[in-house]
Amino acid sequence: MADASQLATSLRRGTLEFCVLAMVETEDRYGNELVRRLGGEPGLAAGEGTIYPLLSRLRRSGWLESKWVESPSGPPRRYYGLTPGGRSALDHFRAEWVQFRQTVDRLVGTGEAA
């Protein structure tokens, strides 16, 4: 049981942030939207609250930008959008990921053609 959650944590590390970048690629989204979406996917987030420290780091490293926007109904929302630096990081990840996935699939025997 501990090994299973350890594996999920290891796989999440290094990939979750690009899932976040991809979610704001075409349009800005606010925290609750991102968190709700990621929380609905199995094995992606340990708790919805763990996404906020990740968003903070991505913003500080210059891949995301954020702005507080007044909401017509309810409290102000913090919207996140992709910066040019974040876009090139996402493009780079996509190229790396496809190659990485193919290699792992081939070695582990999980690929379609295996």
Add this chain to the structure above:
Amino acid sequence: MKTRQNDVVAEYLREVDQRLAGLPVLQRRELLNDLAAHIAAEQSERNLGSEGEVIEVLERLGSPEVVAAAAHEEAGTRFTPPVGPNRSRFWLIFGIVGGVVLVLFLCAFFAFFASSGSSVEGPAAPAVTAPAPSAS
């Protein structure tokens, strides 16, 4: 009802905050603001009425331990317990008080021993000499 909702939210945020010691102050404030905004948005968008519904929102966020651990991991910091100084102060006071009590105890013990020793010696000396003539 509204205040009980806010009670549990304030308590949750305080629990998270306590575990963020060691994190840079602005990141600490940012996370608490983000969590508070998240909870407030859930409350207003989903029109949550009961404390139970707010607790569900908090459960989905994750326990204060899990959220704070993620913050430390992202920031590359470690949790430095804020109770540390209090606890070391407690042990300092405990040590001083314990030392004083021990010294007082030893003083009282020696005073008692010295006084009882002399009082034993007093009557003991005649007691030894007194029976001697009667025995002979």
